[in-house]
Amino acid sequence: MGATAMTVLRVLCLLCAFCLFGLSACAPGPQAAAPRRATTPPGAPRIVLGELDARVILGDLPARAVRMGAGPLAMLSAGEQVEGERIGGFFEAPENACLLAYARGSTTIDDLDIVAFAEEGNPIAADQAPDAHPTIMVCPPHPERMYIAAHLANGEGLVGIAAHIVPVARAGEISRAFAARGSHGDGTRAAEAWPGLDDRLRAHRAAIGGTWEDFRRVAVRVDARAPANVAFPMEANQCIDVLVLPDEDVALVEVEALDDAGRVVARAHEGLKEPSFVLCSPIAFEGVLTLRPHVGTGLAAIVLGRTRGDGGREFAGRASAVWTASPLPLDGARTARNAELSRGGYGAPTSVKNGQLVLGRRVTLPLDLPGGASGCARVDVVGGAPLALIDASIWDANGLLLASGEGTGGAALFVCGRAKAQIELETRGRPGPFSVMVRPERWQHPLFATRPLAATRMLARAATGENLMHEGLATSVKQMTLDPAKRTVYAVTAGAGQCLRVAVGIEGEGAGVELRLFDGSTSEELDRSAGERGASARACASAAAPRSLRVEIRGTAGKPEAIIGERLK
Structure with a gap:
């Protein structure tokens, strides 16, 4: 290696040594420990009186309502709610004005409902849509004082109920703008212009x-x-x-x-x-x-x-x-029905069955029917308070419907040509006690045994009034085959001051019957009736003279067998 090269190498080594020394000199020395400071525990949080301001969650709704003509805002109730809870209170509104009410919640609430109730607890208006902005408008006629309730169906958070008084003239527009449910400002109006x-x-x-x-x-x-x-x-x-x-x-x-x-x-x-x-x-x-x-x-x-x-x-x-009837306990209602039937010529019941009806459950009971295959029976269902809206049907062992009926406090059904059957009962109004009473039917005829189902339907259409009684005197029973292409016509006379009732029941291959009564002299139509399984019509003579009548009967589909019964009173 030459002298020049050796010289250069020495210079480089000296430079490296100098750099290393400089770096070590620049490195920080050992850090001194930071002095500890004394810590003071925090104080208790300061209590501030007040409540959550539910007006925050209402947004611009109150201002919009006022701009459109509603009165000033009134906050009814507000508070933190969890799913399933309710809040509410009373609002008063003038009888000639509407009430706009709405419930709103924080953004953590997905489903909120609002309902307005009268003081007796009947709902007046409701918005129960699956959303978080329920709104109702209640317009006249309405109670002066209403209870408004909000129900949190899904979520949790702050809920508030607010309302405005709204003039009837502005209620329709405000209802549409707020998508309000209930009685809108259009309110009630005359129906004279209703088409047709x-x-x-x-x-x-x-x-x-x-x-x-x-x-x-x-x-x-x-x-x-x-x-x-x-x-x-x-x-x-x-x-x-x-x-x-x-x-x-x-x-x-x-x-x-x-x-x-x-x-x-x-x-x-x-x-x-x-x-x-x-x-x-x-x-x-x-x-x-x-x-x-x-x-x-x-x-x-x-x-x-x-x-x-x-x-x-x-x-x-x-x-x-x-x-409708006065609300009576079962014993009183049963006694009243038996007394009415006794005045009508019926005997005591051959069997009585008692029970209780509840909503959503059907009760079935066996029946032993007097008269058997050759006669007819009457079955009375009587309800005691608070039972209401009774639905009754009678079936045979083969599942054939023999009779059906309904009533507020009871029902009456007729069955012909059966010794045994079963009755099904249900309430569609309120639960309560009942009695089922069976007795022979007063109106009997040999033809009833030939067409028992048609006879059953004829008896039901001939009975009238609250307790379905057969009025007057039975004068005639006929059997015939009906045809939609042909009218069956015959004449009959009602005596002076008398009224004639004609009733028809059908069975077999066909459905629908039309019954018409005409004045025999002038051909004026006096009464008409039509039904799927039976019909009934009535015409009267003046007190001064008898009246000739023309009876026309026609089937509307198929060729059913008919039983026709007539009674004069």
Whole structure:
């Protein structure tokens, strides 16, 4: 290696040594331990009086409502809630104004409901949709004081209930803007302009018969999430015809009648496009109709007609008539029914069975029927308070339906040509005690044994009144085969001051029967009736002279066998 190279190597070594020395000199020396500071425990949290301000969760709703014409905000109740809890309180609203009420919760709440109740506990309006912003609008007629309750269905957090007084004129627009449920500002209005109302009413009244006086026509808004209420007066010994005509926005409307104690006394059959029923009562009360569709929100026209209770004979067997009665204990109700039947010529019952009915459970009992294969029996079902809305049916051992009926406090059924059967009972209103009483039917005829099912149906259509009694004297029983292509016509005479009732029951290969009564001299139609398994019609002569009548009967499908019975009173 040359001298020059050696010199360069020495220089490099010296530089490396210098760098290493410099780095070690720059490294920090040992750290001195930090001095410990003395720690002081924290004090207790300061208590601040106050409550959570639920107005925070309302957002801009109160301001929006006021801008649209509502009154100032009133906070009813607020608090932290967990799933399943409820809060509520009373609001007062003027009778000529609406009440907008809504419940809101914090963002941790997924489902919240709101319901308005009258003081007696009946619901007035509700929004129970699966969301967290329930809102209702309650418009006249409504109670002056209402209880508003919110139910937390899913989640937990802060919940508040608020309300505004809303003028009726502004309620419709505010309801739409807030998606409010219940009785909207459109409220009730006259039904005179309802499309086709008069034609549909005429067809309905022709189908049920009788002479009716309309005393109220109104259109109300109905909502699937809250019942609508319409008040009606019931006088003693009066019958009311209820016809409901929903618009195309709603379907499957449930219609019930409640008495002044909040008891359900009548209900329209389910599934009818235009629900209707006839309600009769021996006592006076202030009633309420409740309407609630299964689907949709829209309008429904309601037409109420009335007639005297004894006018029920004119539509008996043609309308779905329900009689209310005074609430009696079972012993009192059974005694009253037996006394009525005794006055009608019936003997004591051959058997009595007692029991209890509860909601949602059907009771089946065996029956031993007097008369056997050659006669007919009458079966009375009597309910004691608080039992209401009884549904009864009688079946034979082969599963054939022999008779069925329903009533508020009881029912009466007729069975021919059977020695044994079973009765099924169910309540659709309130639970309570019942008795089933069996006795021989007074109206017997040899032809009843030839067509027992038709005879059963004829007897049911011929019976009238609250307790389904056969009035007057039986004058004739006929058997014939009906044909939809041919009318069966015959003449009969009603004596001066007498009324003739003709009843038909059918069985066999066919369904549907049409019965018409005409004046024999002028051919004026006096009464008509039609039904799937039976029909009943009535015509009267003046007190001055007898009246000749023409009876026309026709089957509507197939060729059923018919039993025709006539009675004069």
